[in-house]
Amino acid sequence: MSVAARRKRDPEGRRQAIVVAAAELxxxxxxxxxxxRLVAARAxxxxxxxxxxxxxxxxxRDAALQLLVAHVDQQMTATRETLAVQxxxxxxxxxxxxxxxxxxxxxxxxxxxxTAAVHDPRLRAxxxxxxxxxxxxxxxxxxxxxxxxxxxxxxxxxxxxxxxxEPVPLHIIETALAGIFGETRTPAD
Amino acid sequence: MSVAARRKRDPEGRRQAIVVAAAELxxxxxxxxxxxRLVAARAxxxxxxxxxxxxxxxxxRDAALQLLVAHVDQQMTATRETLAVQxxxxxxxxxxxxxxxxxxxxxxxxxxxxTAAVHDPRLRAxxxxxxxxxxxxxxxxxxxxxxxxxxxxxxxxxxxxxxxxEPVPLHIIETALAGIFGETRTPAD
Amino acid sequence: MSVAARRKRDPEGRRQAIVVAAAELxxxxxxxxxxxRLVAARAxxxxxxxxxxxxxxxxxRDAALQLLVAHVDQQMTATRETLAVQxxxxxxxxxxxxxxxxxxxxxxxxxxxxTAAVHDPRLRAxxxxxxxxxxxxxxxxxxxxxxxxxxxxxxxxxxxxxxxxEPVPLHIIETALAGIFGETRTPAD
Amino acid sequence: MSVAARRKRDPEGRRQAIVVAAAELxxxxxxxxxxxRLVAARAxxxxxxxxxxxxxxxxxRDAALQLLVAHVDQQMTATRETLAVQxxxxxxxxxxxxxxxxxxxxxxxxxxxxTAAVHDPRLRAxxxxxxxxxxxxxxxxxxxxxxxxxxxxxxxxxxxxxxxxEPVPLHIIETALAGIFGETRTPAD
DNA sequence: TATGAATGAGTCTTCATTCAT
DNA sequence: GATGAATGAAGACTCATTCAT
Numbered sequence: 001m002s003v004a005a006r007r008k009r010d011p012e013g014r015r016q017a018i019v020v021a022a023a024e025l026x027x028x029x030x031x032x033x034x035x036x037r038l039v040a041a042r043a044x045x046x047x048x049x050x051x052x053x054x055x056x057x058x059x060x061r062d063a064a065l066q067l068l069v070a071h072v073d074q075q076m077t078a079t080r081e082t083l084a085v086q087x088x089x090x091x092x093x094x095x096x097x098x099x100x101x102x103x104x105x106x107x108x109x110x111x112x113x114x115t116a117a118v119h120d121p122r123l124r125a126x127x128x129x130x131x132x133x134x135x136x137x138x139x140x141x142x143x144x145x146x147x148x149x150x151x152x153x154x155x156x157x158x159x160x161x162x163x164x165x166e167p168v169p170l171h172i173i174e175t176a177l178a179g180i181f182g183e184t185r186t187p188a189d
Numbered sequence: 190m191s192v193a194a195r196r197k198r199d200p201e202g203r204r205q206a207i208v209v210a211a212a213e214l215x216x217x218x219x220x221x222x223x224x225x226r227l228v229a230a231r232a233x234x235x236x237x238x239x240x241x242x243x244x245x246x247x248x249x250r251d252a253a254l255q256l257l258v259a260h261v262d263q264q265m266t267a268t269r270e271t272l273a274v275q276x277x278x279x280x281x282x283x284x285x286x287x288x289x290x291x292x293x294x295x296x297x298x299x300x301x302x303x304t305a306a307v308h309d310p311r312l313r314a315x316x317x318x319x320x321x322x323x324x325x326x327x328x329x330x331x332x333x334x335x336x337x338x339x340x341x342x343x344x345x346x347x348x349x350x351x352x353x354x355e356p357v358p359l360h361i362i363e364t365a366l367a368g369i370f371g372e373t374r375t376p377a378d
Numbered sequence: 379m380s381v382a383a384r385r386k387r388d389p390e391g392r393r394q395a396i397v398v399a400a401a402e403l404x405x406x407x408x409x410x411x412x413x414x415r416l417v418a419a420r421a422x423x424x425x426x427x428x429x430x431x432x433x434x435x436x437x438x439r440d441a442a443l444q445l446l447v448a449h450v451d452q453q454m455t456a457t458r459e460t461l462a463v464q465x466x467x468x469x470x471x472x473x474x475x476x477x478x479x480x481x482x483x484x485x486x487x488x489x490x491x492x493t494a495a496v497h498d499p500r501l502r503a504x505x506x507x508x509x510x511x512x513x514x515x516x517x518x519x520x521x522x523x524x525x526x527x528x529x530x531x532x533x534x535x536x537x538x539x540x541x542x543x544e545p546v547p548l549h550i551i552e553t554a555l556a557g558i559f560g561e562t563r564t565p566a567d
Numbered sequence: 568m569s570v571a572a573r574r575k576r577d578p579e580g581r582r583q584a585i586v587v588a589a590a591e592l593x594x595x596x597x598x599x600x601x602x603x604r605l606v607a608a609r610a611x612x613x614x615x616x617x618x619x620x621x622x623x624x625x626x627x628r629d630a631a632l633q634l635l636v637a638h639v640d641q642q643m644t645a646t647r648e649t650l651a652v653q654x655x656x657x658x659x660x661x662x663x664x665x666x667x668x669x670x671x672x673x674x675x676x677x678x679x680x681x682t683a684a685v686h687d688p689r690l691r692a693x694x695x696x697x698x699x700x701x702x703x704x705x706x707x708x709x710x711x712x713x714x715x716x717x718x719x720x721x722x723x724x725x726x727x728x729x730x731x732x733e734p735v736p737l738h739i740i741e742t743a744l745a746g747i748f749g750e751t752r753t754p755a756d
Numbered sequence: 757t758a759t760g761a762a763t764g765a766g767t768c769t770t771c772a773t774t775c776a777t
Numbered sequence: 778g779a780t781g782a783a784t785g786a787a788g789a790c791t792c793a794t795t796c797a798t
Contacts, residue, residue, distance in 0.1 A: 152365070156343070156345025176368075225772065493682060495730060576783080
C-alpha cells in the first residue's frame, strides 16, 4: 500500500545529490568500491535514479572524481593567489599547507583522486598536474630543484595526514621547508 | 585415473604459489580487484585450490598483504643495518632511498600496502609502523623533529615514484635531505 | 513559456508519426526489438508522446502492425483489380509478383507481418487471410488446387526476396507459374 | 531449511539439457525472446547454470541455433541420399517433402533458423545454403532454372506449414512439382 | 495536453562459496 | 586432498509505465 511517495521533481538537484554522494563515497571507500546501490542509498534516491542520470557506473565515477578535482583545483588557485601576495617563504607555505591539512574535506578530495590515480592511468595525469602546479608556484623563488623537493615533501605531508589522525605540527613543516629551500634561519624564527 | 597428471603433492608450495600470485596481483590491480579466478589463473592452479587453502577471499587477500608486508619489513631491516654502518647522513640516506626507488619490486610492494591502507584501517597501523621505524632510525642523528620531516619527505618520494615513471634525481634528494637535517653543506657538495 | 517552441498541436498527426515510425522499425528490427525510446527517437517526438497515445507498448506494436496490414491489404486489392482486367495468366501474375518483389517497401511490410505471425497467433489469421485471398483470385481461372500451389509458390518468392538480395528472375517465375497452372507453353514463350 | 538439494554432477548432460531447452524455446518463442531465466526454467536447472556453461546469452543462443542447424543438415543429407536412389522425380520429391512437413520437430527446427535469419545476417548465409543445396540436388535432373523454382516452392510449403495447422496435401504438391519440372503427366498418374 | 523525470521490475553477468566426485 | 561443477547473491543496466509539472 504505502509505496514510497514519488519525490518532487528536481533534475538538477537530484543529479547534484547523486554526484555529491558518489564523491563522498569515493573519499570514504575508494573508487573501486562504489556501486549504484551504495550511491543511491547515500543520496537517498531510488536505485533507478543513479542510472537515469549517468549512463554507466563509470560515467558516475568520472563525474564524482571530476567534482573532487574541481574542489582541489579551486584550492590550488586560492593557494597560488595567497603565495603571490605573501611570497613563497617557508613560513607562508607551511602555514598554508598546515591549514589545508586541517581542512579534512579538501584533504580527502585531494587524496581520493591521487589514490584512485594509482590504478587508473587517466587520473595519473591529473595527479601529476597538481604536483607540477606546486612546483611552478615555488620555482620562481627557489629554483626548480628545491621546488621539486618541496612539492615532494608537501605530497608526503598530505599522505601522512591521510594515514594518521594528527597532521605534522606546523613548526616541523616550517623548519623542513626552510631547510629544503635553503633559507638561512635565524634563531629568532 | 589417467586424468591430466595431477600436480605433485606439495601443499606448502602450492599455498605459497597462490599467495605469491595474489600478492603480485595486489600490486598490479589493487586489493579490490582480486578474485579467486584471477589468482588461480595467475598461479596456474585450479580454482578449487584457492578456496582449499584459504577459507575466504578475505583470508587470501590478507595473506597476500602479509607477504608484501614481510617483504617491506625485510627491506626496512636491511636499511637499518646499512644506516647503522654508514651513519644517517643525507648522502647515505639519499643513496639508499634512490636505490629503493629504482627497485620496482620493493617499491610496488611497499606502495601496494600503503595504498590499501588508505581504505583499510587494519593496514593503517602497518603503514604507520614503517614511518615510525624510519623516524626511529633517523632520530639519534637528527632529533625527532627533523627525523619526522625526513620520513615525510621519503614517503613523498615513494609516492612520487608510484605516480611518475622517473624517480626524483639523486642530487635533489640529497640536497633536500641535507636541508631537512640542517646539515651545513659546502658548495663543493 | 519560452521553452523550445512546442510543436504545433496536431494530435492525429503526431499519433500517425508515431505509428509510422513504429511500423518502420518493425520491418527493420522486428517486433520484439521495438521500445518506446526507439520509436520516440525515430518519430522525433518526446518519449512521453509514445505513452500518451498508446496505453501500453503492446498497443503501439499492434497499431504498427495494423498499419502494415493495411498497406498489404491495399496492395492486395490493387492486385486483384489488375488481375480482373488482365486475366490470371502465368504471365500477368508473374509480372505482378516480380514488380512487387522489386518494391522493397511493400515487400518488407508484408514479410514483417508474416514474420511476426510466426510467434504471434493473433497475426497468424492475418497471414492466412492473404494466402486465402490469393487463392481466391486464382481459383476461377485455375481451380483451387493449382491456385493453392501457386499461392504457396508466390509465398516462397516473397521469402526468397526477404533472405536474398536479388529476386528470382521474372522468366523463372513465369515458367514455374505456367507449369503450376498447367498451361501449355509453346517453345516460343 | 529445505534448500533445493544440489543436483548430481553431470557437466555434459547438463550442458546438453540447457542447449536442448534453449533450442526448443527458440522454435517456440523465437530467438529474440529467450532469456537465461526462461531457459533455466525449461531445462530445470538453476539460473546460474546457464551462465556457467555459456559465457554470454549470445553464446547460448548460438549453441541452440547450431543444434537446430545440425538437425536440419542431417535431414538434408538424408534427403539427398534418398533422392540419389529414387531419382528426383516430382513424385519422390513430393513424398519426401510431405513427410518432412508432417515431422513437426524437423520442420520447426528448420523454420526457426530461417525465421531467425530474417533479422540476423549471420544466419542468412545458413538459410541460403539450404536453398542452394536443394537447388543442387534438383539441378542434374531438371536444370538450374526449374530447380530454383522448385526450391522456392518447397520453401513456400515449409512456411505454409509453419503458419497453418494442416500441410498442403500431397497430391497438390506432386502436381505442382510436376508442372514446375515440366514433366509430362499421363492421366494414369 | 505535453513532457520528461521517477521508479522498480526484470535482464545479463560475475563470482564467492559450497560440495560432489 | 584435489578439482571443478553447482548455486545464489549481488551488481550493472534497460526500459515500461506512472505521474508531477
